[in-house]
Amino acid sequence: MPAPKLRQGEGVAPASSRRARPTIDDVARLAGVSRGTVSRALNGGRNVRPAVLASVNDAIAALDYTVNQAARNLARGRTGSVAFVISERQEHLFEDPNWGVFVKTFSRELRPLGRHLLVTPAQDTSEEQLLGDYLTAGHVDGVLLALPYDDEPLLSRLVASRLPTVVLGRPLGWEAAFSWVMIDEEQSAFDIVTHLVRSGRKRIATVTGPPDTSSGQGRLDGYARALGSSFDPVLVAHGDWSMQSGRLGTEQLLERGVEFDALFVGSDHMAIGALQALRDAGRSVPADVAVAGFDDSVAALMADPPLTTVHNPFEETAVEAIRILDDLMAGRQRSPHHVVLGTELVLRESA
Structure with a gap:
């Protein structure tokens, strides 16, 4: 035919x-x-x-x-890509507004450097294995790593590969091996809990972040140091940075039957859940329970009442991380570099 x-x-x-x-x-x-x-x-x-x-x-x-940028990068031995790896479950990743600040700032700072950002979560060990294979196979020029947990397998893969990496926060157990940018978590928590003490609160409870992260551990340590001999483990509940965990942690404290007239929550996002639990239990904020968060995120302003909190300089952290990573990728920096940024107490109606 x-x-x-x-x-x-x-x-x-x-x-x-x-x-x-x-x-x-x-x-x-x-x-x-x-x-x-x-x-x-x-x-x-x-x-x-x-x-x-x-x-x-x-x-x-x-x-x-x-x-032909791809050919140029190939000739120069670079990909033009930087990975932003977040050790977090996807449902938590997309509900927390702080990650949007990091993505926006990283992208803005990388653009003049001729690089673009790849964002990926690392939810569990099997996913970390696949991600480690990808990152160490030459697909990216550098890594920005957030929320690493204690003994996280990906950390050892990145060290062995010598891939330029900057960690947001202090990588527990790997402090000397990596460059990192952080705030003084312990001192910041100490300052805000001390504010609650000085305002006349007698029984101060807390819902912490994960204790196997530097942020969760540091904020719990600062809380305990501020209370000194008044520290009582029964007033401590643990969360995972999610809003739901803030609510569940507060419900656990209420169900224990212990009295408390103030609550320090490990993040503003978790504090939104804590406020809901207190409201459901008939507790007025701040009349019955003063509530303080951490981060000074958009969640703190949206809360009812607006949250007293610690200002966490996310944008400055992101800018410093890119500066260090660019130096590592260009060979201007060889050894790990560490930066600790300051925070500020922000007083609002909740405490």
Whole structure:
């Protein structure tokens, strides 16, 4: 059977209408210069005479030439990508507004460096294994790692690979092996719990973050130090940074039947759940129970009443992390670098 005829406008375009993508050699030929001269012109024009640079630019415009960034990265031994790995379950990742601040700031800071951001959670050991294989196989130039847990397997993979990595927070057990940026979690928690003590609160409970993270551990330690001999383990419940865990932790404290007139919650996001549990139990905030959070996130302003909290400088943390990572990737920094940023107490209606 004869092949069907194609109507005009159908099928494959004729070869005469298809143009191959112009190459650097095409630019050099049209400009009447060497390939090396075009390369120098594309990389800033150093040691290229103005008249020659103008000829190269005219040729680029005439040919509509654009740099093949993938080929350039391959030649330079780089991918142009940086991975942001968050050790968190996906449902928690998308409910916490703080991660959006990091993603926005990382992307903004990487753009002028010619790099883009890949965001991925690491939810469990099997996923970490796959992620470790991907990261250490040359698919990214560097890693930003958030919320690492104690003895997290991915940490040893990253150390062994020598892949430039910056951790947000202190990687427990790996403090000397990695570069990291953090706040003084313990001192910040000490300051806000001390505020509750000085405001006249006598029995101060807490719902902490995970104790196998540096943030959870540090904030619990600061709480205990502020209370001194008044510290009572029965007034401690543990959460996992989620809003639901803040509510469940507060319900556990209420069910124990112990009296408390103040509550320090490990994050603003968890504190929203804590406020709901207190409201359901008929406790007024701050008349019956003063509530303080941590982070000074958008959740603190949305809370009813607005939360007294600790201002966590997320944007500054992200900027510092990119600065260190860029130095590591460029070879300007060889040994691990550590930065501790300051925090501020923010007083609002809840305490």
